[in-house]
Amino acid sequence: MAFTENYAILNDFPLFWDLALIAQGKYASRFHRDLPSRFGVVPRYGTEVRWFEADPTYVLHFANAYEDGDEIVIDGFHQGCPEPADPRGEGVYQRMFRFLALERMETRLHRWRLNLVTGQVKEERLSERFTEFGMINPNLGGQPYRYTYAATQRPGWFLFDGIVKHDLHTGSEERYALPEGVYGSETAMAPRPGATAEDDGYLVTLTTDVNADRSECLVFDAARLTDGPIARVRLPERISSGTHSTWAAGSALPGWHDGKSML
Incomplete structure (x- = not known):
């Protein structure tokens, strides 16, 4: 789901389990191009749902939402x-990962505008690059914003091989590519205390290096992604290739300063 200052936005996409196969104890999702995507807009302090219809698709993750005059963006x-085609002749992992391979699902950053007065929906593609798992400055959740930090993926695999900074005002993009055999996680954005700009802060990701059998926490200057990491923290053990992440200031965690809490 997504949210703005005054609304929560639910979704109903035309991708769901094949009921005939479930009756046989099998699970397979089917995409129905004859059905629309639907967005349910609910006042955050109300109960009435208003539905908007858009072109059929599926969205695994939203980056952000906000109000712009009469529209919800x-x-x-x-x-x-x-529903990517089954890659015949490939191995079991390739067949399994086709539903997680960005280039096969053709996953791109996209924008929907829901007009609360006319009920119309307008759509536009924001990027031609295949990315997913977008993160923003957490102080701007539900508010107008400029930057999304997303992951690129090794083709055919659920492995993040780089970070992209999408500038939604100019349409420009910056990418940092991780070394071969090193894979990251969803990249959290940590605003710098006293920050004066949206990208005044740090990008934090956890990596899995399958070549050296180790993991690190990498820290980037969010305003200078392509300069590469400004800090590295070696983890005591190698971790699995990660997906979701978040950032919380230590001051937000009870007991953090007395050593009783860990982040």
Whole structure:
């Protein structure tokens, strides 16, 4: 789901389990191009749902949403092919990962505008690059914003091989590529205390290096992603390739300063 200052936005996409196969104890999702995508807008302090219809797709993750005059703006990762073809002749992992391979699902950053007065929906593609797992400055959740920090993926695999900074005002993009065999996680944005700009802060990701059998926490200057990490923290053990993440200031955690809490 997504949210703005005054609304929560639910979704109903035309990708769901094949009921005939469930009756046989099998699970397979089917995409129905003859059905629309639907967004349910609910006042955050109310109960009445208003539905908006858009072109059929599937969205695994939204980046942010906000109000712009009479419109609700929703940014998320639109799938051009939510039901990728089974790659015949390939191995079991390739067949399994086709529903997680960004280039096969054709996952791109996308924008929907829901007009609360006319009921119309307008859509636009924000990027031609395949990315997913977008993160923003957490201080701007539900508010107008400029930057999304997303992951690129090794083709055919659920492995993040780089970070992209999407500038939604100019349409420009910056990418940092991780070394071969090193894979990251969803990249959290940590605003710098006293920050004066949206990208005045740090990007934090956890990596898995399958070559050296180790993991690190990498820290980037969010305003200078392509300069590479400004700090590295070696983890005591190698961790699995990660997906979701978040950032919380130590001051927000009870007991953090007395050593009783850990982040």
